[in-house]
Amino acid sequence: MIRSTMFAAALLTVFPSVALSCPAVPDNREEKDRLHSELLAARTEMHGRAVSNRIWEIWTTAPDDVSQAIMDKGRQRIRHADYEGAEQVFNALIEYCPGYAEGWNQRAYVRFLRQDYGNALEDIAVVLELEPRHFGALAGRAVTLTSMGRVAIGQTALREALKVNPWLSERRLLISDEEL
Numbered sequence: 001m002i003r004s005t006m007f008a009a010a011l012l013t014v015f016p017s018v019a020l021s022c023p024a025v026p027d028n029r030e031e032k033d034r035l036h037s038e039l040l041a042a043r044t045e046m047h048g049r050a051v052s053n054r055i056w057e058i059w060t061t062a063p064d065d066v067s068q069a070i071m072d073k074g075r076q077r078i079r080h081a082d083y084e085g086a087e088q089v090f091n092a093l094i095e096y097c098p099g100y101a102e103g104w105n106q107r108a109y110v111r112f113l114r115q116d117y118g119n120a121l122e123d124i125a126v127v128l129e130l131e132p133r134h135f136g137a138l139a140g141r142a143v144t145l146t147s148m149g150r151v152a153i154g155q156t157a158l159r160e161a162l163k164v165n166p167w168l169s170e171r172r173l174l175i176s177d178e179e180l
Contacts, residue, residue, distance in 0.1 A: 022097030023063045032058060036133055039165055048167030052135070059102045059134070067097045074106055078113075086110045101130035105137050112140060117148050135165035143170060152180050 035055050042048035062068035070093040077086035090107035097103055108123035121144055127137040138161035146154030155175060162171055 020096075022067055022100065025063050025097070025099050025101075026061075028058055032133070036164070039167070042167065045167055048165070052165060052167060056136070059105070059131070059136075062093075062102070063097060063100055067093060067100060067103070070096065071103065071106070074110075078106075078110060083110050083114050087114070099130065101127045101134060101137075104130070105134060105140070108137065108140060112144055112147070115147075117144050120144050133164050135161055135168060138164055139168050139170045143173070146173070151175075155180065 032055065035051055035058075039048060039051040039055070042051055060071065062071045070089060074086050074089035074093060077083075077089055087107060087110045090103055090110060093100070093103040094107060104123045105127045108120045108127065111117075111120035111123060121141065124137045124141045124144070127134050128141075131137070138157065142154045142158035142161055144154075145151075145157055148154075158170060158174055161168055162174070
């Protein structure tokens with residue numbers, strides 16, 4: 001409760017007119033369904049990447065100005081390699097907007113960068129509950145498992161990710177069963 005109160009006070013300081021609850025995350029289901037179908041039908045990497053980028057735009061567009069400002073601040077901290085600070089920012093985003101899958105995904109990424117693999121996998125599980133076709137989280141799970149030395153399970157996870165997005169750059173990490 002104290003942490004929530006501190007978070008609320010910090011939000012009011014930065015955004016004095018803000019409501020202290022995150023609005024519902026936009027559904028965008030029809031658009032995402034259309035884009036995922038287009039992604040799977042893409043015949044070239046350039047087309048596949050363009051569709052992937054459009055999906056990422058949807059995912060990284062936060063539900064309101066407050067959550068977007070928090071997201072942007074966290075991503076800026078990642079760019080400056082301030083991973084501890086970034087994790088704190090994404091903690092605040094998740095507390096404010098727990099139904100926003102990309103907040104969890106960004107924190108998972110930061111935790112991966114900090115080699116906090118177990119917690120990264122826990123965050124990825126939440127992302128996939130909220131957004132089952134989140135190919136970034138699926139690929140992140142594969143890379144995290146591989147980084148933990150769980151190569152066979154990581155390869156299985158990578159194959160699952162490629163079923164959702166065959167154009168992932170991580171596809172280059174795929175190895176044959178004989179190499180396992």
